[in-house]
Amino acid sequence: MGTLLDIRGLNAWYGESHVLHGVDMDVGEGETVTILGRNGVGKTTTLRTIVGIVRSRKGTISFAGNNMMQVPLHKAAHTGIGFVPEERGIFATLTVSENLLLPPVVAQGGMSVDEIYELFPNLYERRNSSGTKLSGGEQQMLAMARILRTGVKMLLLDEPTEGLAPVIVQRIGDVLKKLKQRGMTILLVEQNFRFASRIADRFYLMDHGQMVSEFPVGELAGRMDTLHKVLGV
Numbered sequence: 001m002g003t004l005l006d007i008r009g010l011n012a013w014y015g016e017s018h019v020l021h022g023v024d025m026d027v028g029e030g031e032t033v034t035i036l037g038r039n040g041v042g043k044t045t046t047l048r049t050i051v052g053i054v055r056s057r058k059g060t061i062s063f064a065g066n067n068m069m070q071v072p073l074h075k076a077a078h079t080g081i082g083f084v085p086e087e088r089g090i091f092a093t094l095t096v097s098e099n100l101l102l103p104p105v106v107a108q109g110g111m112s113v114d115e116i117y118e119l120f121p122n123l124y125e126r127r128n129s130s131g132t133k134l135s136g137g138e139q140q141m142l143a144m145a146r147i148l149r150t151g152v153k154m155l156l157l158d159e160p161t162e163g164l165a166p167v168i169v170q171r172i173g174d175v176l177k178k179l180k181q182r183g184m185t186i187l188l189v190e191q192n193f194r195f196a197s198r199i200a201d202r203f204y205l206m207d208h209g210q211m212v213s214e215f216p217v218g219e220l221a222g223r224m225d226t227l228h229k230v231l232g233v
């Protein structure tokens with residue numbers, strides 16, 4: 001398995017506020033990696049810096065042979081990386097099917113609309129409903145679904161289960177497992193490590209803008225006590 005995303009010495013700032021302090025991490029092709037950490041340690045900022053939303057940054061980010069430090073935000077998807085933000089960004093006045101068709105296809109090999117509706121049957125049922133009418137879970141699924149059409153090979157997901165009912169969380173987990181089987185590479189920010197343990201191959205623990213430890217899913221159970229303490233959950 002080759003490395004798809006490689007990040008070394010990444011620093012990032014919001015104005016004068018220094019948020020990332022030398023992030024080192026990598027994600028292999030086809031791997032699912034989860035970043036754990038308390039609120040405010042820089043998990044979201046890591047994702048936003050990778051795609052170039054945060055532009056005040058130093059260090060190296062290499063993705064599929066691209067130097068992401070040189071890639072503007074609007075070109076990030078063209079390198080094959082898709083970001084699903086926590087706020088989801090569903091267009092309220094557009095229907096589900098219109099939202100689905102909005103992002104441009106950037107590479108071959110993306111899912112067809114039929115395949116997407118097969119993966120998300122509830123979106124098919126709601127295809128003519130407007131964005132405002134969707135539940136939080138449906139919005140999350142739509143935010144993920146519309147990126148699958150574009151042909152990206154890596155998904156960055158920011159807390160996809162936040163605020164969702166357990167049955168919906170389970171469904172999102174099933175979808176991510178299927179995507180993984182199709183070879184999708186996934187980087188997930190998640191507070192819910194029980195959910196993450198169903199799909200992640202490996203974890204990074206983040207604190208104060210750095211990755212402070214890294215371990216495979218097999219070591220998760222043995223680290224639960226420490227994680228509970230560090231994460232305060």
Ligand SMILES: Nc1ncnc2c1ncn2[C@@H]1O[C@H](COP(=O)(O)OP(=O)(O)OP(=O)(O)O)[C@@H](O)[C@H]1O
Binds near residue numbers: 044
């Ligand atoms: N747009 C912004 N402008 C200024 N500071 C910000 C901005 N966004 C985040 N921060 C600050 O940067 C730090 C890291 O935030 P970040 O959102 O990356 O943390 P996080 O680990 O993802 O936590 P959360 O789960 O709360 O989002 C925090 O101190 C936060 O207050």
